[in-house]
Amino acid sequence: MDKNNSDSFYKNLKDQLAETSVWPAKYMYKFIVPSLPEKLDKISNIFDGLGAIIDNKVSSKGTYTSISIKVTMKSPDAVIEKYKEVGEIDGVISL
Template sequence: MDSSKNTDEFYEKLKSQLYDTTLWPAEYLYKFIVLSKSSGVNEIEALFDNLGAVITTNESKKGKYTSVSINVRMKNPEAVIAKYKEVAEKVEGVISL
């Protein structure tokens, strides 16, 4: 099966769930994982710069990975999904949770 079709289906389902469960605009919590030795944390922070985001990071026990949690007020589910896509496109090796 085509992975872009799976991705599109995932985002459509997420958008529907976000509309069903949340009154917009609303706070949204993003979670990402990147390799600690990469520039991924800085790249993610730069993508959320000037949005009033609260960003916290936590390194894994062995120090190989860093989790990045971002709490930010988003306008609507489309804005949430657009930011997920932007991070996936611009940050190499990122895992979105």
């Protein structure tokens, strides 16, 4: 995603989150990640200390892992900050 599309996407997401939730609120992140321990660990570390519940499901061939993360976030900006941090990891798809 290029910078302009990224900025537009995050602005729209922030607006939607602000309109649909009262903050702080529970939020669920979903990612698809190559099944490499270092990538899974990086994502876990991003949510470390937030009381997140992380559920991993490995694909049938073991190539990818689906990660669902349930966590209480303080604001739409906090949600977006975590998406950007995870987005720095190569090969991660945000759903």
